[in-house]
Amino acid sequence: MPDQLIFAMEVFLNGLMAGVLYALVALGFVLIYKASGIFNYSQGVMALFAALTLVGIMEGRVPFAHLINATFGTEIHHFGWHLPALAAILLTMGVMVVLAWAVNKLIFNHLVNQEPIILFMATIGLAYFMEGFGDVMWGADIKKLDVGLPQGINTAIDEITYGWFGYGFFIDNLDIVATIIAALLVIALVMFSQYTKQGRAMRAVADDHQAALSVGISLNFIWIMVWSLAGFVALVAGIMWGTKMGVQFSLSLIALKALPVLMLGGFTSIPGAIVGGLIIGVGEKLFEFAIGPMIGGATENWFAYVLALIFLVFRPQGLFGEKIIERV
């Protein structure tokens, strides 16, 4: 087998893994959009916020330490404990639920029946607020996140592929774990929405608000639930990204890659978010590999957006989105 092809295979696999991470963020967007029609621009920042909070809780950092020290002239930074990862994750999940409640109580309950663009603007505001809030709460330094996920080259794959091709593939253990966790997460979400009472209520709300009210479903409860779910997905994404490249504020920018993913997959489809994520992940890696050197590289920055643009022209509803037909 020619070297180029073997290389391409490795790039393809790595692309798939990267795509999984995009898909994770996109999934959070889809959940909220389906249930409430709100396009939640702040989903990426939610992932950042979740990761920040997780690190903070795990390492026993004092929230608002800068603010407290500046105001009272104290020098406190740490509580002096170190929580096990699982406990910290559970606590962070609690924080995300409180956040979901607060977002609905303080923002969206006051914007009922507003235009989608107003709701969208509100989420942009929320994104910047959370970014700033996260900064004030936990500090702006890049934090290392280690919840005990395996990292580094997977030696088994390296050896096997070396045996086959005489060239060992570099596949990061973290990417493999991320893929498995993402798959489990999606399965759990699908089971939840298809087979539980709350899932049925969630689908009902996603479909028709009036009808949902008439069978006794509290929209408010469902919205808080959906935002909590999105917070949970954000936490998982935050852990993956954070472990990979440290918890830093540029995470929220990477999360914007979820937008082209959604344009590809469709804004209302969970499978769409997955497939869209994989296509973008593989697409941008292969493009960089094959075409990148000819045009000076750095194509990963824009490839996803151009691909999405082309999709918008030919299939505006995305691969799996609902076709919008207005009756006249």
Place this chain on the structure above:
Amino acid sequence: MLDATDEGYVTSDGRKIGDVLMEMKNITLRFGGVKAITDISFDIRQGEIRAIIGPNGAGKSSMLNVISGFYVPQEGEVWYKGQKRPQMKPFQVAQLGIARTFQNIALFEGMTVLDNVMTGRLNYMKTNLFQQALWKGKAEEEETKNREVVEKVIDFLEIQSIRKTPVSRLPYGLKKRVELARALAAEPSLLLLDEPMAGMNVEEKEDMSRFVLDVNDEFGTTIALIEHDMGVVMDLSDRVVVMDYGKKIGDGTPDEIRNNQAVIDAYLGVAHD
């Protein structure tokens, strides 16, 4: 006049109508400066079919929306089962056992007929998320129990053949029937029907009329309905409230309404001199 005493009354076909189930007291509803309902009072009794009729824009749908909690009246009280009902959200009203259908159909288009009807049972499902996720036995038992009620309703309304069809593919008349099925699945103590025959052909109207009568007969469900079609209303209902320009202009048995001069004027128009 069929003067409703506290003990209720017996209909012409011999059904016993019981106590007051719901009472509207001096309801006034305004949208900005427009009065949709002006000082209307009437009651709905256990086991009866109560119709609210009136020309277009009379405020019938507004009245139904007040009953089901979608609109909050500025003045007046709603009494339900002998108690004054505090201001409630629509989903809380639904949890009280008041189910409804909508004039322009509000179904979950993306779900199957069966799933749609199952949503009517949500308030009867008490197991929480963790039980459903971890302890399958109890949740499954609950699902089966509720499923039985749903299947009974589906049988009753003769929609077995479309159980697994997504609602979006159904024709209009069947959608109306699925909506009724969903409301019935909640085993409501009061069923509100907003123009159940609107937009139907004669055959579909006859079917729907039969279902409404059967529901009342078989389950003893109290029904309040809004309808345009005078013929249908007179055949179906035990007592009728007539509204015009947001005011009540008549209240009584179909026979009384037929002979009520104010009602005749409202429907046929009257010469002003």
